[in-house]
Amino acid sequence: MKTLACQHVNKVWTSPGGLSVRALKDVDLTVQRGEFVAILGPSGCGKSTLLELIAGLEPVSSGRIAFDGKPITGPEPGVVMVFQEHSLFPWLSVRDNVGFGLSVKGVPRGERATRVGRLLERVRLTKFAGHRPHQLSGGMKQRVAIARALVENPDFIMMDEPFAALDFQTRVLMQRFLLEVWLEFKPTIIFVTHHIDEAVLLADRVVVMSAGPGRVLAEIAVDLPRPRRMTDPGFNGYRAHLTDILEREVMRAYAQDGVEAVSHAA
Amino acid sequence: MEQTGTLDHTAAVEARPASVSLSWLATVLKAAAPWAVIIALWEWAAAAGWTGAVLFPPPSVFLRYAVESDFRVGFGNEAMTIPWAIVASALRVLAGLAIGFAAAIVTGILISASRTVSDFVLPVIRGLAPIAPIAWIPLGIVLFGIGNPTAVFVVFMGIYFILTISTVAAVKAVDERLIKTARSHGASRVQIWTRVIFPSILPQVFTMLRINFFAAWMAVLAAEMVGLKNGLGMMIILGREMFNTKLILLGMCMVGATGYFVDTLLVQIQRRILWWQPSP
Numbered sequence: 001m002k003t004l005a006c007q008h009v010n011k012v013w014t015s016p017g018g019l020s021v022r023a024l025k026d027v028d029l030t031v032q033r034g035e036f037v038a039i040l041g042p043s044g045c046g047k048s049t050l051l052e053l054i055a056g057l058e059p060v061s062s063g064r065i066a067f068d069g070k071p072i073t074g075p076e077p078g079v080v081m082v083f084q085e086h087s088l089f090p091w092l093s094v095r096d097n098v099g100f101g102l103s104v105k106g107v108p109r110g111e112r113a114t115r116v117g118r119l120l121e122r123v124r125l126t127k128f129a130g131h132r133p134h135q136l137s138g139g140m141k142q143r144v145a146i147a148r149a150l151v152e153n154p155d156f157i158m159m160d161e162p163f164a165a166l167d168f169q170t171r172v173l174m175q176r177f178l179l180e181v182w183l184e185f186k187p188t189i190i191f192v193t194h195h196i197d198e199a200v201l202l203a204d205r206v207v208v209m210s211a212g213p214g215r216v217l218a219e220i221a222v223d224l225p226r227p228r229r230m231t232d233p234g235f236n237g238y239r240a241h242l243t244d245i246l247e248r249e250v251m252r253a254y255a256q257d258g259v260e261a262v263s264h265a266a
Numbered sequence: 267m268e269q270t271g272t273l274d275h276t277a278a279v280e281a282r283p284a285s286v287s288l289s290w291l292a293t294v295l296k297a298a299a300p301w302a303v304i305i306a307l308w309e310w311a312a313a314a315g316w317t318g319a320v321l322f323p324p325p326s327v328f329l330r331y332a333v334e335s336d337f338r339v340g341f342g343n344e345a346m347t348i349p350w351a352i353v354a355s356a357l358r359v360l361a362g363l364a365i366g367f368a369a370a371i372v373t374g375i376l377i378s379a380s381r382t383v384s385d386f387v388l389p390v391i392r393g394l395a396p397i398a399p400i401a402w403i404p405l406g407i408v409l410f411g412i413g414n415p416t417a418v419f420v421v422f423m424g425i426y427f428i429l430t431i432s433t434v435a436a437v438k439a440v441d442e443r444l445i446k447t448a449r450s451h452g453a454s455r456v457q458i459w460t461r462v463i464f465p466s467i468l469p470q471v472f473t474m475l476r477i478n479f480f481a482a483w484m485a486v487l488a489a490e491m492v493g494l495k496n497g498l499g500m501m502i503i504l505g506r507e508m509f510n511t512k513l514i515l516l517g518m519c520m521v522g523a524t525g526y527f528v529d530t531l532l533v534q535i536q537r538r539i540l541w542w543q544p545s546p
Binding site for chain 1: 446448457
């Protein structure tokens with residue numbers, strides 16, 4: 001249904017003080033429908049910025065982002081964003097958090113209840129429908145956030161380091177959970193992470209980005225059968241390759257000391 | 267899916283106290299204990315003749331005075347019952363708080379939403395905020411005469427500006443991720459304000475309301491002392507005019523108790539309505 005194309009995307013942030021930071025430089029990226037793409041890169045490489053641009057939350061400085069050839073002008077229906085743990089509305093119950101998107105779109109109460117109920121069942125949170133976010137564990141909160149995205153039957157789910165705040169065990173469970181719902185609902189997922197293992201474990205394709213300004217350094221298709229395990233023999237090859245690319249990039253950025261990233265606008 | 271099932275019991279086991287009424291009683295006893303000690307010392311000192319029972323009568327004396335006078339104070343058209351004095355003062359402050367709170371949130375949101383409003387209104391508010399509530403009393407009497415509107419006006423002026431500034435600060439501090447999440451789910455500009463920003467700022471602004479309640483309470487009493495012909499403030503002034511220290515201390519005791527009660531009420535509102543916040 002929806003193919004995403006980013007062409008020569010540039011983004012420059014300008015602070016009120018006139019300091020401008022080049023966040024993205026000439027990014028080209030194409031994502032096919034149903035694909036699971038991981039964007040991997042060091043901190044401050046503009047991964048999150050890229051997601052926000054694709055989600056239509058921020059305008060591009062130059063270049064073009066289009067779904068099925070149509071350039072975006074704002075938040076696109078069918079493209080939802082999932083952030084880290086603290087993005088649930090603390091004053092809403094689990095049920096109302098999941099139903100938020102439907103509610104702002106004016107979906108009638110009855111239909112909303114049915115769809116939310118079905119999704120809560122699927123993410124095994126039916127018992128917690130009336131709970132508030134502060135009563136949930138980190139993993140449960142993220143399942144609510146994922147359910148909130150899935151309930152709208154989105155074409156695209158943009159995930160900004162969604163599991164970064166979770167402990168190791170919960171993270172492993174959530175990764176498996178995400179793969180299950182991906183196979184079941186078949187949305188296109190763009191998943192930002194700085195964990196190499198997470199990227200290889202989850203994605204069809206890993207896009208490696210450079211440190212500020214963010215550019216696409218490499219795109220690597222992960223040709224491993226699913227379900228994958230970090231102990232698979234093929235896994236190490238990808239891990240080593242990606243580590244190598246990232247390490248070189250981090251050293252290069254360090255040597256350069258970020259001079260290119262920050263410049264004073266006159 | 268078996269794996270995620272193990273997450274279920276890691277949290278969400280709310281530890282509600284088994285017996286709520288017992289813990290409530292414990293809270294009351296804990297708050298009353300220090301007062302019991304102070305009153306005991308006071309009574310003992312009075313009984314031992316250390317303080318003049320006339321100049322500084324202990325609770326046993328001024329409370330008996332209240333009972334003996336049938337909970338009535340004053341003469342002629344200044345006469346009132348003590349329960350009515352309490353209700354009058356408490357209602358004035360609550361009305362002022364409610365109106366001030368609502369108006370401050372509306373103003374604060376308008377300032378945050380519009381540059382023009384902000385440029386024009388914010389400097390005015392910042393100039394008026396430092397004026398103590400009590401300082402508005404003379405103006406209130408000139409504008410509204412002697413009566414309830416003046417008392418409500420004084421409370422309103424006492425909290426409105428500070429709560430407006432607090433609202434503006436709270437709007438600035440709203441978690442950017444919540445707004446982005448809402449936008450990506452298709453929320454309109456208005457929906458962002460009503461369904462994300464408004465509930466986000468309520469706890470902080472309400473906390474400011476509680477902090478400023480005491481100043482507002484004092485202002486109402488001062489207004490009652492200087493002009494309004496009833497309420498707890500008037501009771502204290504009557505006591506002074508009649509050189510009746512029992513009445514003065516009775517009034518002060520009621521002022522403290524009522525203020526304490528209203529503050530507790532505000533905490534309860536905070537807990538019931540803004541329950542997603544940790545208990546204050």
